[in-house]
């Protein structure tokens with residue numbers, strides 16, 4: 310096979326920075342799923358939450374204790390037809406879009422793989438990964454019910470790209486969510502920004518946003534998944550941006566001490582076990598220079614928000630492939646950041662579009 | 673660079689994480705939500721049918737649009753078609769009506785729900 314041109318690979322072009330699906334029918338299918346999620350799920354989110362909680366309250370009154378295991382909770386709330394319907398619809402729509410997206414891009418599996426292999430050797434920017442990398446079990450889970458998760462499919466990151474577009478119901482199109490978060494990312498107090506890294510960078514949306522925000526800085530995107538960093542690099546080349554990608558577990562980074570001015574983690578912590586979060590905080594502190602800043606955006610902490618551990622959260626964890634989210638919500642990440650040696654500058658974790666938690670490494 | 677072999681490194685990265693193998697309540701298979709799993713199957717089929725029917729409607733709308741604006745239509749033109757923002761909005765509104773009509777009875781008992789979007793429904797941005 311000769312060199313693969315993006316234009317001939319993506320006959321239907323891009324949607325923002327995301328490759329269009331390979332035919333109109335697949336796109337229409339996903340449009341339907343995306344709209345159905347908005348109407349049949351998100352719009353009913355509050356209603357279903359209340360119905361389920363009421364059912365649990367009633368059981369608590371009757372028996373004197375409130376069930377807290379996912380199985381016991383499900384046994385109770387699924388008796389309410391609307392609740393069962395909601396979760397049936399949710400699971401079906403979730404499984405449907407992953408399947409259809411993978412089928413669509415899969416029509417050109419070999420060509421996509423070749424394009425990634427060619428991009429491995431191209432600039433701007435670069436990518437490094439270890440083809441023999443062995444993943445710890447926690448990194449092989451089908452997060453969000455995506456078959457193969459972040460690490461198990463060679464085109465998994467491409468599928469993830471279109472999948473998150475659906476997940477956000479259009480609200481994140483053209484990387485707008487990530488870029489606005491990058492715009493609001495806090496810088497070190499002395500204003501010096503020479504090296505920036507996003508850990509758990511997935512497909513590089515945030516890393517690209519950071520490169521635009523700090524065009525003169527060296528910007529890194531690291532992730533445990535080889536499929537992620539390889540595709541992130543390809544996607545970044547399409548935007549003509551110079552970002553350095555590397556496969557690295559965030560708890561074991563191949564960087565010297567005191568190396569970075571900013572380290573960011575967006576939506577990484579709720580997807581990993583708490584012991585790993587602690588190791589990552591220590592590692593982030595190590596690679597940041599004194600005065601450097603760690604920026605975390607993720608779910609709220611239970612102590613900051615009542616209902617954080619309600620049954621909608623538990624259902625998301627158990628039936629939407631977020632097994633580590635309850636652990637994160639309950640771990641008091643603000644305290645963990647302080648224990649790791651960061652000085653909390655601010656935290657406003659309840660809102661999207663703000664920076665979440667910001668920790669300075671003391672000078 | 674790590675001096676460990678890939679296997680040794682994986683072992684190190686997995687230290688203290690044995691519990692991951694058996695996460696309580698975490699649903700890996702294909703769960704069902706109704707006592708009678710046939711209701712799950714039927715709802716799945718009904719959703720798939722809705723999606724496949726939308727594909728046909730989508731194609732019909734694009735076909736009519738191309739015939740009106742270009743005077744002819746071919747499969748290649750349909751595949752290459754890039755809707756304008758206005759056309760995209762029109763499709764979206766049509767899809768909303770279509771989805772509501774098909775599925776509104778599902779939540780008859782609890783009403784139409786709130787604003788239909790991820791951001792308003794889940795994240796509640798101020």
Ligand SMILES: C[S@@+](CC[C@H](N)C(=O)[O-])C[C@H]1O[C@@H](n2cnc3c(N)ncnc32)[C@H](O)[C@@H]1O
Pocket residue numbers: 448459460487508509510511512514515531532533534537557558559560574575576577580581585
């Ligand atoms: C939800 S995604 C993060 C998305 C991205 N930061 C963003 O804002 O779009 C989580 C990512 O973290 C990666 N990941 C999981 N465990 C990791 C670890 N220990 N070190 C580095 N990355 C990890 C996954 O491979 C996945 O790409």
